[in-house]
Each structure stands twice: as structure tokens, then as C-alpha cells.
Amino acid sequence: MYKHILVAIDGSETSEHAFGTALQLAHDNDAQLQPLYVVDNPLVAYDASGYDLIILREAFVKEGRQLLADALARMKHENVAGEPRIVDVAPIGEDISERIRISANEFNADLLVLGTHGRRGFKRLFLGSVAERVVRSASLPVLLVPSRQAQTAVADAAKPGHADVAAAMYEMPASSGADAARQARPR
Incomplete structure (x- = not known):
């Protein structure tokens, strides 16, 4: 390719x-x-x-x-x-x-x-x-x-119980842990 x-x-x-x-x-x-x-x-x-x-x-x-x-x-x-x-x-x-x-x-x-x-x-x-x-x-x-640090942070943010990290990384309001983790996953 x-x-x-x-x-x-x-x-x-x-x-x-x-x-x-x-x-x-x-x-x-x-x-x-x-x-x-x-x-x-x-x-x-x-x-x-x-x-x-x-x-x-x-x-x-x-x-x-x-x-x-x-x-x-x-x-x-x-x-x-x-x-x-x-x-x-x-x-x-x-x-x-x-x-x-x-x-x-x-x-x-x-x-x-x-x-x-x-x-x-x-x-x-x-x-x-x-x-x-x-x-x-x-x-x-x-x-x-x-960076590897950024990849690790995104992966950690997507884990259950890390909604606050995901919200801070993507500047979104923290909702339920599952909702925030789902929203934080890169598309």
C-alpha cells in the first residue's frame, strides 16, 4: 500500500x-x-x-x-x-x-x-x-x-470506574461511569 x-x-x-x-x-x-x-x-x-x-x-x-x-x-x-x-x-x-x-x-x-x-x-x-x-x-x-502515556491514559479512562478521568481528558461532563467510559473511547 x-x-x-x-x-x-x-x-x-x-x-x-x-x-x-x-x-x-x-x-x-x-x-x-x-x-x-x-x-x-x-x-x-x-x-x-x-x-x-x-x-x-x-x-x-x-x-x-x-x-x-x-x-x-x-x-x-x-x-x-x-x-x-x-x-x-x-x-x-x-x-x-x-x-x-x-x-x-x-x-x-x-x-x-x-x-x-x-x-x-x-x-x-x-x-x-x-x-x-x-x-x-x-x-x-x-x-x-x-505518546504511549496518552494511549495508556485513554485506555485507563475507558475502564469502569474512571469516568472522572475520561471527563477531564475530553472536557465532557461526568455522567455514569459506563456512559463516560463509552464516550471516552477513541473513534
């Missing part, structure tokens, strides 16, 4: 889970897999002493190389073909989500796999998540993979 799968990784637990899902899909479909690490190049709008963009970028690149080496080792172990890639966000007018979409197009991806929560700092609070921005403008199917 899928022949080219791109998965974005950033070192978070959630992206690790997304990579595992993409790896399994690539194995099952005999597809090429491209793990992608995006180096963000934040612009500094103020003069901060001791803040060196070159050092920050080098730290991102070092982390990306290590993550991609680990991904490649797992791909070889699972006999999944593909080539990991590290890319930079263009300095002006581009963000991580746009770079992911561009990279997916360059790879001719027919599926894009993303974790729902990465670790990109306070920026998410103001601009929304990277995954959300990718989904809004994607021209190919996108598989969003939640």
Missing part, C-alpha cells in the same frame, strides 16, 4: 513511538523509510550575551546525527530500506512544519508519520504544535501517533 514513508523524529518519547510505528509499517509494506530530523534555526530578536547560534545549531546537528544513526541501525535490524536525512529550516520564512512538508515532497512520500507531541519548547504554546500545522496543509496522508 505504501512505498515511501517519511517519519519526523526529534528525540522525544513520542517521536520514538512514531518511529517504531513507521518502521513497522515500512516493514509490513516493503516500503522505503526516511527518518527525518529537522534542525531549527531560531532567529534572535535581541542581543543576548553568551548566546551563540552556531553552538546551538551544532548541538542540534549532533543530536540529529545520533538519532538518525540509531534509526538506521534499527532499520537495518528490521531489514527496512531507506536513508535517514537531516535538514535545516530555511533562515527566513520557514518553520519546522513547512520543512517537513517540503522534505516529504522531495522524498515522494505517500505517508507521513508524526508524533503528536514533540519537544520544541514554549513556541508550541503560542503557535500550535508542529503536527497540527503539518496536518492543516498536508497534501498526503498523515498518521499521527500519540
Whole structure:
């Protein structure tokens, strides 16, 4: 079904889970897999002493190389073909989500796999998540993979006696335990 799968990784637990899902899909479909690490190049709008963009970028690149080496080792172990890639966000007018979409197009991806929560700092609070921005403008199917913690919380909320947890997670009024658990199940 899928022949080219791109998965974005950033070192978070959630992206690790997304990579595992993409790896399994690539194995099952005999597809090429491209793990992608995006180096963000934040612009500094103020003069901060001791803040060196070159050092920050080098730290991102070092982390990306290590993550991609680990991904490649797992791909070889699972006999999944593909080539990991590290890319930079263009300095002006581009963000991580746009770079992911561009990279997916360059790879001719027919599926894009993303974790729902990465670790990109306070920026998410103001601009929304990277995954959300990718989904809004994607021209190919996108598989969003939640963290294992989120999956466990949903599963626990669906158990009898956990109506309050389900109500809090989905911002719905708590009714009878069975009603809330039934409503909390993902569809």
C-alpha cells in the first residue's frame, strides 16, 4: 500500500513511538523509510550575551546525527530500506512544519508519520504544535501517533470506574461511569 514513508523524529518519547510505528509499517509494506530530523534555526530578536547560534545549531546537528544513526541501525535490524536525512529550516520564512512538508515532497512520500507531541519548547504554546500545522496543509496522508502515556491514559479512562478521568481528558461532563467510559473511547 505504501512505498515511501517519511517519519519526523526529534528525540522525544513520542517521536520514538512514531518511529517504531513507521518502521513497522515500512516493514509490513516493503516500503522505503526516511527518518527525518529537522534542525531549527531560531532567529534572535535581541542581543543576548553568551548566546551563540552556531553552538546551538551544532548541538542540534549532533543530536540529529545520533538519532538518525540509531534509526538506521534499527532499520537495518528490521531489514527496512531507506536513508535517514537531516535538514535545516530555511533562515527566513520557514518553520519546522513547512520543512517537513517540503522534505516529504522531495522524498515522494505517500505517508507521513508524526508524533503528536514533540519537544520544541514554549513556541508550541503560542503557535500550535508542529503536527497540527503539518496536518492543516498536508497534501498526503498523515498518521499521527500519540505518546504511549496518552494511549495508556485513554485506555485507563475507558475502564469502569474512571469516568472522572475520561471527563477531564475530553472536557465532557461526568455522567455514569459506563456512559463516560463509552464516550471516552477513541473513534
